[in-house]
Amino acid sequence: AQSVSQHNHHVILSEAASLELGCNYSYGGTVNLFWYVQYPGQHLQLLLKYFSGDPLVKGIKGFEAEFIKSKFSFNLRKPSVQWSDTAEYFCAVNAYSSASKIIFGSGTRLSIRP
């Protein structure tokens, strides 16, 4: 079955701490991978995406993610978080190079202490 697993339900960090959010997926075939973010009171928006090429992907606001095919993982990282990174983060996958449905993980709520 197609699924996305996010390891942490709620992460609490202090400003300037480093962040890594885990994501593993189960999907038959080649995939597109995404991290979406929803800031309080705002739309879901795309943080970064991987379609092909360099497995280390850089997104907005200093975030990056690494695709490790052998581990079916796509972990999100940021070296130094800010209070404004407080949000909910969703890892997601869909079939490669297609307009098919996106399968989401359950989300990780990130709280940053000022």
Added chain:
Amino acid sequence: EAGVTQFPSHSVIEKGQTVTLRCDPISGHDNLYWYRRVMGKEIKFLLHFVKESKQDESGMPNNRFLAERTGGTYSTLKVQPAELEDSGVYFCASSQALTGVYEQYFGPGTRLTVT
């Protein structure tokens, strides 16, 4: 460029009533999707339109849900009759029909509360 818009932003109805949610995709986007997030769980796919045709409706939970996209522009999602378990946030997304990269842009969601 205007983003995906949804109406209403919040709806509170009683069990057994009918509710219709509306989504206006980004202009020119042929693909339109409905998703739902119930009780803080994962966001789940409901269905996918390509223009006015249903491409994939595998996520529709039951026949109380009816989605339409007449004319291939905006879409409506009707729940009739609503049940308590239908409460949640209903998201709409759209994407262009290009080969290769398909980024889906999401609307703000409609929060449906069934009491």
